[in-house]
Amino acid sequence: MEESTVSRLWNAEDWADRIKGKTLRCLIASLPGVGDFVVSNALRRRRRSLVESLESVGLTVDLSSFHRLLTVEQVPEQLLANALAATYHVANGALQETSKHLARFWSRRPDEVLAVIWRPSSEGGIFAKTVPLLEKAENMARILEVNLNSQNSMIAHATLVHHVARSSGHWIHPPFEESPGRRMAMSHRSLIMGHILHTGDEEAVQRYHHELQGNRLLSMVERWAFPTYNRDVGVSSDFSLPGSVLLRRTAEEFLADLWTENEAYLRYLLGTAIPFMLRHDSTFGLRAEQVARAVQRRMESTYDTTTRRVGGETVRRLLG
Numbered sequence: 554m555e556e557s558t559v560s561r562l563w564n565a566e567d568w569a570d571r572i573k574g575k576t577l578r579c580l581i582a583s584l585p586g587v588g589d590f591v592v593s594n595a596l597r598r599r600r601r602s603l604v605e606s607l608e609s610v611g612l613t614v615d616l617s618s619f620h621r622l623l624t625v626e627q628v629p630e631q632l633l634a635n636a637l638a639a640t641y642h643v644a645n646g647a648l649q650e651t652s653k654h655l656a657r658f659w660s661r662r663p664d665e666v667l668a669v670i671w672r673p674s675s676e677g678g679i680f681a682k683t684v685p686l687l688e689k690a691e692n693m694a695r696i697l698e699v700n701l702n703s704q705n706s707m708i709a710h711a712t713l714v715h716h717v718a719r720s721s722g723h724w725i726h727p728p729f730e731e732s733p734g735r736r737m738a739m740s741h742r743s744l745i746m747g748h749i750l751h752t753g754d755e756e757a758v759q760r761y762h763h764e765l766q767g768n769r770l771l772s773m774v775e776r777w778a779f780p781t782y783n784r785d786v787g788v789s790s791d792f793s794l795p796g797s798v799l800l801r802r803t804a805e806e807f808l809a810d811l812w813t814e815n816e817a818y819l820r821y822l823l824g825t826a827i828p829f830m831l832r833h834d835s836t837f838g839l840r841a842e843q844v845a846r847a848v849q850r851r852m853e854s855t856y857d858t859t860t861r862r863v864g865g866e867t868v869r870r871l872l873g
Contacts (some may be wrong), residue, residue: 610689618679708739
């Protein structure tokens with residue numbers, strides 16, 4: 554390093570913001586702790602900026618809950634900050650930024666972090682109050698609904714209606730009244746899934762199952778959803794899948810969902826989701842037998858006769 558560079562920055566409090574390139578790489582390689590400081594400083598600055606921005610639109614971050622999520626729940630701060638940034642754009646009414654940011658959450662781990670945003674801090678979330686967020690999210694969802702002109706906007710709208718329904722049970726728009734077109738098909742499914750996860754509504758599971766039987770577009774979205782959400786395949790704009798799909802990640806996530814979600818969603822997984830997935834990958838990620846045994850164990854813990862019957866049919870499908 555040049556002596557003049559060291560002299561210029563020696564007493565500068567903002568040296569980490571001013572130093573870059575070859576000089577920064579040299580410091581990181583030479584001095585213990587510099588690399589960690591640079592990372593933590595960047596995260597701290599972004600955190601402070603986000604907290605102030607969210608406060609300006611009426612959303613107060615509970616900093617003790619934020620710290621708990623990082624240290625106890627081991628949520629990566631980068632993902633949590635991404636979720637907060639998306640939330641700010643929703644609350645600020647920024648249509649294009651909302652579409653761009655929320656589209657990045659169509660993936661299992663980022664979406665799990667985004668789900669934290671919708672719970673109040675008293676229930677493990679991050680905001681002191683979530684009612685203002687839900688109101689702003691509904692307003693943005695209605696704006697997006699008349700601007701579904703890109704893949705990002707469709708994913709963003711689906712994400713919003715899903716999380717509002719999942720956290721509050723509220724339908725932003727009523728399902729089942731009319732068949733959705735291509736632009737609303739993904740949101741239709743996401744809304745129903747959010748409702749089922751919140752309420753355990755078994756009638757909604759049955760209605761959705763029957764709806765799929767006569768609707769080619771909704772059936773395409775259903776087949777497309779799990780493989781893309783779990784990153785077994787890339788996201789396509791026309792809801793198509795490659796001719797050959799190996800559902801390795803989907804099978805792994807399914808094994809966890811068997812035990813963590815309510816009975817109605819379990820029935821949806823067994824009676825609707827798995828049959829659709831097996832049409833594209835009869836091996837279920839080369840784990841069909843393992844999944845079948847897991848379903849059998851799960852059925853031992855339920856006393857609902859319909860769920861047990863559907864579970865038995867699923868096991869037979871898996872074992873071929």
